[in-house]
Amino acid sequence: MKKTNFKPTPSEFEKFWMLDADITFLNHGSFGACPLPVLEAQQRLRQQMEREPLRFFVREYEALLDAARSELAEFIGADASELVFVPNATTGVNAVLRSLKFSKDDELLTTDQEYNACRNVLDFVAAETGARVVVAKVPFPIESPDRIIEAVMEKVRSQTRLVLLDHITSQTGLIFPIQSIVQKLTELGIDTLIDGAHAPGMLALNLHQIGATYYTGNCHKWLCAPKGAAFLYVRRDRQSQIRPMTISHGANSPRTDRSLFQLEFDWMGTDDPTAYLCVPAAIKFMGSLLEGGWPELMARNRALALAARQTLCKALGVSPPCPDETIAAMAVVPLPDAVPHTGKAPLIPLLQDALFKKFGIEVPVVPWPTAPKQLLRISAQIYNTPAQYEYLALAIGQLIEG
Incomplete structure (x- = not known):
């Protein structure tokens, strides 16, 4: 041909x-693509790290991380104290689901459009704890976002303990009316975990207005940060329950100047944190391209x-x-x-x-x-x-x- x-x-x-x-x-949606000026900023940070590793990690890293977190918080409508960085949204979903305690009487609700990796986490946790996964079928093709709300709420019962939803679905590209669904579930006393892998940089976000208990999103997709940059938002009253998948020095830190939530997630062992630190550069560069x-x-x-x-x-x-x-x-x-x-x-x-x-x-x-x-x-x-x-x-x- x-x-x-x-x-x-x-x-x-x-x-x-x-x-x-x-x-x-x-296919920007699958893995994103990082612009050259942001990659150059990352390279400068890597050179800073390698010139004097001890100075970087012990004396400079925490202040750089806090600055990046503060700029990200402003961009997504949250407080810096509610955010930690994670490598990707799937890690954020794992941290929440595998920290919480469920029983055989609990139901974990999701939809048939949930991202496969995160659905696997839900199934894993259910198998470990005896909880039941309930799946709401969202029609597609679909004529109105109201059908998404109806599909989810029809499956809610007194046993529903947590609802895991995509903000924007990977397979169909649908924007779920997350704020409306979260509000209805919150009124029933049901916690929500939102997988916002695609949302930062694609939609204008205000996590406080959305009101989810937990929200995780990627920065490497539409925000165009380097690969390995994502965040996990946890409402303050739930932070003591959420632990990282890697337990490290923060678990017994005597520090009182910041939450245990951030102490644990901010240091999970030596790694290359420059993707996190480049989030402000990505926000600034992408925001400068058009008037x-x-x-x-x-x-x-x-x-x-x-x-x-x-x-x-x-x-x-x-x-x-x-x-x-x-x-x-x-x-x-x-x-x-x-x-x-x-x-x-x-x-x-x-x-x-x-x-x-x-x-x-x-x-x-x-x-x-x-x-x-x-x-x-x-x-x-x-x-x-x-x-x-x-x-x-x-x-x-x-x-x-x-």
């Missing part, structure tokens, strides 16, 4: 990333994702599977049933593999709800352009014809 001659127009912002110029990268700062950046990415979805839906002859209000910078498009799938996980779906090998397009194809039904998931970051999604539509058309 011949490769289409259409060439996507480069973005003026591509120069700030190391992305391969031969690849049309439409309107972060609000304009988030609005631009959302508009690009919606326009791209429309382009692809038209090309494939399918309807958008959810309303615009449930979409931010990621969107999915149902693929026609005629598009083949390998059907054997964890092999890459045939279309995804062909798009990469024949057209140099990096974009995920998601089995939904199971193969052979599939979704094409696109991401929109400032380095992307409308022409890249037109190129994707042309490439899929050629592959289907072939």
